Amino acid sequence: MLEYSCVSENLPAGREKVYGVIKLEKDNTEQPKMKSLDKALKLLECFGSVTPELGITELARILELHKSNVFNIVATFEQHGYLEKNKATGKYRLGLKLLEFSYLINENLGYQRVLYDIMKEVSNELGAITYFAVLRGQKVFYLCSAYPHKKDNHFPYRTIIGETAPLYCTSLGKVMMAFMPSEELEAYLTQSVSFHTFTRYTITEPDRLRQEAALIREKGFSVDNEEHEYGVKCVGVPVLLPESSQVAAFSASGPASAFDGSDLEQKAKALKEASFLMRERLRTLA
Secondary structure, eight states: OEEEEEEEOOOOTTOOOEEEEEEEOOOOSSOOSOHHHHHHHHHHHTOSSSOSOBOHHHHHHHHTOOHHHHHHHHHHHHHTTSEEEOTTTSOEEEOTHHHHHHHHHHHHHOHHHHHHHHHHHHHHHHTSEEEEEEEETTEEEEEEEEOOSSOOTTSOOOOOTTOEEESTTSHHHHHHHHTSOHHHHHHIIIIIOOOOOSSTTOOOOHHHHHHHHHHHHHHSOEEEESSSSTTEEEEEEEEEOTTOSOEEEEEEEEEGGGOOGGGHHHHHHHHHHHHHHHHHHHTTTO
16 A cells, blocks of 8 residues: 655635545555556546645655656646646646546436435525435545535535545444444454544544444434534435445535534434435436
């Protein structure tokens, strides 16, 4: 596994810097059939929400490649529109060509098409942003979102479709974690994940997370109590996928001040009712 620490500087005033680690898994069981293509794809995987822009030197350090090799890969991707250069910083970012694939994938999956009206109704009812996500690898993978009619100008609204997040510190992820088979949960907590403290509320102790998972299974919903981002709270519920043992998740997210303990049960109830409708809709995609 290659690890490279980095710092996200583009944060709103008053927010702490978020330290991230890029982790590229090395597959020791089977060597890639085309090493050059493998290197190129790993280069694209370096870009993410924590590292939206990277320079040649940074990429070479992450991938443990010579800068000349990295430059040739980047130049090829830039020529075809998969990367573009920010002239102000001299660094590279993902290009618009990838957005074409994003649209096609979203259309083919169909989640947005069959779930959006349900998500929008709950969003308006709760006055919160709603998200639908699935488990991808060992992370939350955001697929759909909906926003309320009445916008809170003090709360950041952003599109995070296609982003990933850890399981252990998000309401969506904790639901997925809680409903894993016990052996998978244990493997995740003890072998698979490197815990990072995003805020002072982040739970990183395996024993506490086991207790959290048991409580989520008992109550049927999870709470992210500013564990991933300061000022943001979320409530999440499971969505049982038809013809699958996998659990997706549906959540409502908003300012911490709007998610106090007195109405969390009510928010969870609205999400649970919607999750049953979602499951029926998802049968059409199975």
